[in-house]
Amino acid sequence: MPAISRPTSKDVAQEAGVSQSTVSLVLGGKWTGRVSPATARSVRDAAERLGYRPNQAARNLRLGTTRTVLLMVPTLTAPFFGPVYTGAARVAARHGFGVVVSTWPDDAEGPAESPFGSDEAIDGVLASSIAADALGRFRETPAVMLDSGPGGGVPTVDFGVADGMRAIAGHLGALGHRRFGHVAAGVDQWTFRARAEALAGTVAALPGGVLSRDTCAIDVTSAKDAALRLLTAPGPPTVLVCDDDLIAAGAYKAARALGLDVPGDLSITGFDDVLLATALEPELTTVRLPAEELGAQGMTALLDLLAGERPEPRVLPGELVVRESTAPPGEGGDKGRRV
Amino acid sequence: MPAISRPTSKDVAQEAGVSQSTVSLVLGGKWTGRVSPATARSVRDAAERLGYRPNQAARNLRLGTTRTVLLMVPTLTAPFFGPVYTGAARVAARHGFGVVVSTWPDDAEGPAESPFGSDEAIDGVLASSIAADALGRFRETPAVMLDSGPGGGVPTVDFGVADGMRAIAGHLGALGHRRFGHVAAGVDQWTFRARAEALAGTVAALPGGVLSRDTCAIDVTSAKDAALRLLTAPGPPTVLVCDDDLIAAGAYKAARALGLDVPGDLSITGFDDVLLATALEPELTTVRLPAEELGAQGMTALLDLLAGERPEPRVLPGELVVRESTAPPGEGGDKGRRV
DNA sequence: CTGAAAGCGCTTACAG
DNA sequence: CTGAAAGCGCTTACAG
Structure with missing residues (x-):
């Protein structure tokens, strides 16, 4: 029940002193060569004066669309x-x-x-x-x-997720990292396959680069477990590259559980740059995806x-956003550890 | 351009051997006493057979609604x-x-x-x-x-935000807290006024209860600044009650900046229970609002x-969710401090 | 350059 | 208990 019945194209036609067809033609932008400029102008003025808004339901019915x-x-x-x-x-x-x-x-x-x-x-x-x-x-x-x-x-x-992942790996490589851990989303989607492939490629091209990988669901607890497995394996990585920011939050928890300082003892990266990325401490280095x-x-x-x-x-x-969760490997030593 | 033109009420009428009116009556649920049960049944069968779905545009046009x-x-x-x-x-x-x-x-x-x-x-x-x-x-x-x-x-x-806030304050009071800091959202909305009032009331009723307050925008940086002001004032609070989870994330940052362990040196609470609450470390005590x-x-x-x-x-x-960010005051002493 | 008319698919008095 | 008809507000051939 609309407050007041809205004006229809008929009202506009009457106000402008033309037919409904003409109104439809003009307002639909199909008038050139079919309606005189003067008439078109007066139709538009009338529509404006009346505050006319076409009825979508009628339009959809006529056109067979749903919008x-x-x-x-x-x-x-x-x-x-x-x-x-x-x-x-x-x-x-x-x-x-x-x-x-x-x-x-x-x-x-x-x-x-x-x-x-x-x-x-x-x-x-x-x-x-x-x-x-x-x-x-x-x-x-x-x-x-x-x-x-x-x-x-x-x-x-x-x-451009592959480029984004290469930017992350490049940034990490430049920092001196060689032992990479990939906390990967266990979800069969193109975007995650592309990330994995790009990361593997970049690490392989790095002299002495080694990559381990574990898979998790996209939730904090599952991510923490996967990060823990990676971190407690022999020859653990110096950086955890996470498939998204939420997974990175799980990696933070794994680091804290092991008494590892971020980024002193362990660098961590995310992907997406959602709100969470700056809510974490330290703030997360990640790739911003314009969602x-x-x-x-x-x-x-x-x-x-x-x-x-x-x-x-x-x-x-995507755009690499370097914040505080990445640093050269081993810099922290034991000084940042908490008991 | 729908793939195949969908059946209309006319098609259903023909299939059932009745008129369009009858179809409309039956399918609109207005048939009792006006259409025989047998006819109604056959109309419904026909509609089912044809996979009939009413055209909303036509319906809206006729009824003057937009749905x-x-x-x-x-x-x-x-x-x-x-x-x-x-x-x-x-x-x-x-x-x-x-x-x-x-x-x-x-x-x-x-x-x-x-x-x-x-x-x-x-x-x-x-x-x-x-x-x-x-x-x-x-x-x-x-x-x-x-x-x-x-x-x-x-x-x-x-x-029930007032009750939720009272639950938080009660939980904190039972833990032994007396010096409360309120990191309040500087937004003029009923929900925040209700939270402030409920907190003030509960703290006032607590023997020796004292409440300080500072205001911030609902973002991490602004919240961190407000928390910092509260924490560096003389006679600082032992707990920061935050108006929502995002503000609590800012309070975490302030605590870390001051070398305060959460919850050893400082308890922190949030409000809302969004995803962030469990992504934080330690996980946030908060009130779950069924959004x-x-x-x-x-x-x-x-x-x-x-x-x-x-x-x-x-x-x-709302439901109080006690996690790891709250503990008795002073328990931590200096042991959790980081340099 | 402009208008009269048909018709999209419904629902609802109205007539029987 | 059931059907024929009008009309919601558009757009688009069609006629002039």
């Missing part, structure tokens, strides 16, 4: 996806589109149990952090893949696709 | 609002509603510059963490206030309101 886009993400709880949604919703709103969110139905229950209205009618989908061939029933729907790697015959927007930009660029690409264009693949570079 | 609800929050960057949105969107989707998000236009620019489509047509608004009299142009729109305190003549859903539940209950209330009911005010209790 709704579905954003699918692996999980809602990771701090990473909030900004992705924000970015996507911001550009969507600018074009009169809404965004609904759904998680990938790997929760065993299957699509039917998906908490959100994923079976509602949509015009397109933004699929984040998933393999292109997992699109499933959205195969038929215009789609853009986010953070899922190139290929798959679908437009993509990705982060909001990912959502925004993804939505832009999807809108282009819907308009019949063929958007080019895009790569958003 | 869209606006969620307004103070800021999108705080980790607290993600779950609120999730909870709201979950119950909204169950009723065929969408949720759009907008932030309060305190960004100087005013409503016109609001990033989201806040001037799009909506059926109702969920207003979070704001004074009821700040509803502005949504005064006319059905609204539910979230986390904004009771009163204002609008249905409300709130957290997702706030969104869900708020949306339920709004849907009730839209259905013509008058939802009762609701209060969602």
Whole structure:
């Protein structure tokens, strides 16, 4: 029950002294060569005067569209996806589109149990952090893949994670580190495979470089356990390269549990640069991934696709952010240890 | 462009051998006494067979609704609002509603510059963490206030923050603390006023209880500075009660900067229980606020309101979560200090 | 250059 | 108990 009934295109037509068709043509931007400039101007003035806003429901009904886009993400709880949604919703709103969110139905229950209205009618989908061939029933729907790697015959927007990881490894190598431990996310996604590969490559190219690896779930406790295993193995690493900031938080805990000072005894790096990175002590050296930009660029690409264009693949570079959790190896000795 | 044109109510009518009206009546749940049970059954079977889903655009046009609800929050960057949105969107989707998000236009620019489509047509608004009299142009729109305190003549859903704060202060008092420092959010919201009041009341009731207070923005750096001021004043507190978890992270930094062990030399508490709380070392004693539940209950209330009911005010209790950041005062002495 | 008309898919009086 | 018809507000051939 809207407070006051809004003006319709009919009202605008009457106010401007023209027909509804003319109003639609002018306001829809399809008037050049079909309506005189003077008439167009008076229609626009009338619309402005009345505060006219087209009724989307009527528009959608007529056009057979929904002006709704579905954003699918692996999980809602990771701090990473909030900004992705924000970015996507911001550009969507600018074009009169809404965004609904759904998680990938790997929760065993299957699509039917998906908490959100994923079976509602949509015009397109933004699929984040998933393999292109997992699109499933959205195969038929215009789609853009986010953070899922190139290929798959679908437009993509990705982060330059390999470059980001090389920047981290390079920074660490320059500091003098040779013994690397990789606390890897045990999640089968392109982004983590790319990180692992880039790290392995860079360490292998380093004279005397050695890399050990352990895998964990993306939560603090699991990460701490994995870090502990790496740190207590013979010939332990002098740096723990973590697949994301949350995992790095777990690595901090492992370090403290072993009485290791960060970065004196052990350097630690993250990935993503979420809020947590500066809340930790010492503040975390990490790679900033422009998550909001990912959502925004993804939505832009999807809108282009819907308009019949063929958007080019895009790569958003990450940025190495050096803070206080990295230092030359062994510098700290035992002085920073706590009992 | 949907892959295949979806079946309409006309198709269902034909399949069931009845009229479109009957289909609408049956599927709309308004058939009792107007359609025979046998007919109703056959309509439902036909709809099922065809996989019929009503066209929302047509429905909205006919009914004059939008099936869209606006969620307004103070800021999108705080980790607290993600779950609120999730909870709201979950119950909204169950009723065929969408949720759009907008932030309060305190960004100087005013409503016109609001990033989201806040001037799009909506059926109702969920207003979070704001004074009821700040509803502005949504005064006319059905609204539910979230986390904004009771009163204002609008249905409300709130957290039991006063009780939560009393639980924290009680826990601390039982541990033996008497000198309290309050690192308060310098934000004029009901929830923070309620926290301050509850803390002051509980400390005042404690024999020998004394309370100092300093104010900060809700970010780590500002919180660290405020904590530092409290800690370096004469007769410093033995515990820092922080208005939220992020502020507590700042307090941790202040403690480390001063060489104070947590909780040996100084206890610290937070509020909210976001992800950060367990990522910190030591893990944070805090009050868990059911943010997702706030969104869900708020949306339920709004849907009730839209259905013509008058939802009762609701209060969602917080839960004290005791972790490792609190201990009896002075226990640590100087042993935990770092140089 | 402009207008009259059809129709998108619903829901709801209204008539029977 | 059931159906024919109107109309929500748009956009787009079509006619002039």
